[in-house]
Amino acid sequence: MCLLGPEFFQDDPVDCARSLIGCRFRWGACVGRIVETEAYHAIGDEACHTWLRPSSRRFIEDHEAGDAYVYLNYGVHWLFNILVKGRKGNGFVLVRALEPEVGLDAMRQRRGDFSDRLLAAGPGRLTQALGISGEHHGSRFLENGMGSLETGETVRIVSGPRIGISRATELNWRFGDPRSSCLSKRF
DNA sequence: GCCAGGATGTTA
């Protein structure tokens, strides 16, 4: 098991998204095992914010690999992405689901869930459980102590189409651990 | 299953 620094995100967004499955993600006092991610490519991917938003392209210019890209979706849910800047291309990894391991009480309190299975089973639930919001947009969380990532046990990884998008639906850039009970949706 | 809720960036 080893800590991942910003250099981990100097790679291809798709490789980063796949490699993060099974890793431990700590945010504050809470830890969970990443069981679901998605990759977005800054170039040529119509589902990526960069396709339509200059502000997103500007974000990539102004920030470093490993920085948090947090935005509000549907005016309701904060979504947590990690900036990827590599020789093989820029983009984002959307962290979509965790299996909660440490700090369950804090997560239950923020979520008000009846069942632990759903605490972070989805990108909006995940940010709510961890207390991530717009104030963390752009934060260099791997270096400022707010969060950390560590490699975990090897698990089987499957892929499929990304969730909730209307364009570039042919790309299988959603990755996950199919045996997890904390997925936002089955593969 | 369906659909409201709701904020943001952009003018697709």
Next chain:
DNA sequence: AACATCCTGGCG
């Protein structure tokens, strides 16, 4: 001013 959107919970 209007539109699209990387979602969730509640109600059927």
